[in-house]
Amino acid sequence: MNRTPPPSAPARDTHAAAPESGTPLSHGLKQRHLSMIALGGVIGAGLFIGSGAGIAAAGPSIVLAYAASGLLVLMVMRMLGEMSAANPASGSFSVHAEKAIGPWAGFTAGWMFWTLLCVGIAAEALGAAGIMTSWFPGTESWMWVALFMAMFCGTNLAAVSNFGEFEFWFAALKIAAIVAFLVLGTLAILGVLPGSDAPGTSNLTGDGGFLPNGLDGLVVGLLASVFAYGGLETVTIAAAESEDPRKGVAQAVRTAMWRIALFYVGSMLVIVTLVPWDDKAVVADGPYVAVLDSLDIPAAGQVMNVVVLVALLSAMNANIYGASRMAYSLVSRGEGPRILGKVSGGVPRPAVLASSAFGFVAVLLSYWWPDTLFAWLLNMVGAAVLVVWGFIAVSQLVMRRRLEREAPETLSVRMWAYPYLTWVSLAGVVAVLLLMLREDDTRTQLFFTAGLTVVLSVVGYIRQRAVAAGR
Numbered sequence: 001m002n003r004t005p006p007p008s009a010p011a012r013d014t015h016a017a018a019p020e021s022g023t024p025l026s027h028g029l030k031q032r033h034l035s036m037i038a039l040g041g042v043i044g045a046g047l048f049i050g051s052g053a054g055i056a057a058a059g060p061s062i063v064l065a066y067a068a069s070g071l072l073v074l075m076v077m078r079m080l081g082e083m084s085a086a087n088p089a090s091g092s093f094s095v096h097a098e099k100a101i102g103p104w105a106g107f108t109a110g111w112m113f114w115t116l117l118c119v120g121i122a123a124e125a126l127g128a129a130g131i132m133t134s135w136f137p138g139t140e141s142w143m144w145v146a147l148f149m150a151m152f153c154g155t156n157l158a159a160v161s162n163f164g165e166f167e168f169w170f171a172a173l174k175i176a177a178i179v180a181f182l183v184l185g186t187l188a189i190l191g192v193l194p195g196s197d198a199p200g201t202s203n204l205t206g207d208g209g210f211l212p213n214g215l216d217g218l219v220v221g222l223l224a225s226v227f228a229y230g231g232l233e234t235v236t237i238a239a240a241e242s243e244d245p246r247k248g249v250a251q252a253v254r255t256a257m258w259r260i261a262l263f264y265v266g267s268m269l270v271i272v273t274l275v276p277w278d279d280k281a282v283v284a285d286g287p288y289v290a291v292l293d294s295l296d297i298p299a300a301g302q303v304m305n306v307v308v309l310v311a312l313l314s315a316m317n318a319n320i321y322g323a324s325r326m327a328y329s330l331v332s333r334g335e336g337p338r339i340l341g342k343v344s345g346g347v348p349r350p351a352v353l354a355s356s357a358f359g360f361v362a363v364l365l366s367y368w369w370p371d372t373l374f375a376w377l378l379n380m381v382g383a384a385v386l387v388v389w390g391f392i393a394v395s396q397l398v399m400r401r402r403l404e405r406e407a408p409e410t411l412s413v414r415m416w417a418y419p420y421l422t423w424v425s426l427a428g429v430v431a432v433l434l435l436m437l438r439e440d441d442t443r444t445q446l447f448f449t450a451g452l453t454v455v456l457s458v459v460g461y462i463r464q465r466a467v468a469a470g471r
Helices: 031-040 045-086 093-100 103-135 141-158 160-190 214-228 234-239 245-254 256-274 280-284 287-294 300-332 349-368 373-380 384-406 420-438 440-469
Strands: none
Touching: 031 160, 031 234, 031 245, 045 093, 045 214, 045 234, 045 245, 045 256, 045 280, 045 287, 045 300, 045 384, 045 420, 093 103, 093 300, 093 384, 103 141, 103 300, 103 349, 103 384, 103 440, 141 160, 141 300, 141 349, 160 256, 160 287, 160 300, 214 384, 214 420, 234 245, 234 300, 256 287, 280 287, 287 300, 300 349, 373 440, 384 420, 384 440, 420 440
C-alpha cells in the first residue's frame, strides 16, 4: 500500500539517523534490470568522448591512469556495496553517511549528489541535441532538448519498471558496441583482421615513449579518468527498488572488477596500441572513431555517433532516476521540502519533476550565459564525486565496526583488508583532490566544489542543531 511520508521527521539522535521507514517506493526493478544497469552503468559518455583529452595528455600511459583510478573506484564501490547490501536504501551513501557521521553529513552528501546529477542531465541533453542537429541540420538544439527531457521525465513519472526497461536496452546496446570494438581491436593487434597489420609496440614506445609528457601528462590523464567513472553509485540507489535488494547490490559490486578492467582499461590499451597517441583524430573525432577509421571500418563515425547518443540518453535517464530517488530519500528523512516526498503509483513524482526541471533550467542557462553561469554550474560540481567518495570511505570506517557488533549476519559483502584498504582509499581521494590543484581548470573546479561543500555542511549542521534543540 502506498503511503505519503509523515510531514516531519521523527526526533533522532544527532549521530544515528533512522533508516528510511515506511518507504512506499515500488520494487518494480527485476534482477535482469539491475544486472544490466550494473554492467552498462560503467560505460558512459565520458568513456567515448572525454577519454580523447586524457590520451592526448598522457599518451600510452593513459592505461596506467585508468588502471589506478579504476582501483580507487573498485574499492569505493566495494565499501558502498558493503553498506548497501547490509542496509538497502534509496538514499544509498547519503543514508549511510547520516547513520555513521551525523545528519549534516547525509544532508551534504545527498544534496551535493543531487546537484551533480541535475547539472549532468543538462550537459547530457545538450550533447545529445548536438548529435541530432548534425544529423538534421534544419532543426534547433532546443527542440531536441525539449523532446529528450519530456521523454525521460515521462518514463520516470510512469513507473520504475520503465526506467529499468529503458536502461536494460540502452545498456545492452552499449555493451554490444564496446565488446565489438574490443574484439575488432584485439584481432587487429594480433594481425588477423583482414586488411590490418599487427602494430606491435610501435605506438606504445614511439613518439616520445610510454610517458611522452612525463608525470604531468600522467596526472592530467589520471584526473580525466577519475571523472569518467562518476555515476557508478546509481546502481546502489536502484537496488533499493529491486526484487531482492541485498542480492542485487552484492552481485553488482562483485562484478565491478572485471567490468572496469575490460571496458575501461581494455579499451584504452586497444586504442593506444592501434593508433598514435598524438594523432589529431583522437581528440577531434574521438578515440574510438579514430581506431575504427584506421581499420577502414565503413561509416565508423556515424556508428560511434549512434553509440555516443545512446550513452548520453542512458545517462540522462539514469540521472533523472538517481536524482529523484536521492531527493525523495532526503525529504523522507526531513532534509528537504516535504512536497518532494509525495509518492503515487510507487514513484516520487514531485521529485522526478523537480529533478527534470532543474536540468531543463540549466539547459536554458547554457543558452543565455554559456560562458558564465552554466560554466559556473559545471565547475561547481566538478569535484563533487570525490567529495561523495570521501563520505563513503569515512562512513564505512564507522559502519563496519557497528555492523560487526550489532548485525554481523548482514555483512554479505565485505570490504577487503578492512580497515587498511579503506584508509588507502581515503588517502587516494585526498591525493586526487590535491592533484587537482596542479591544473588551472581542475583547480577552479576544486574551489567551487569546496565552496558548495562548506555551504551545504553549514546548512546541514545548523539544521541538525535545530532538530536536536527542538526535541
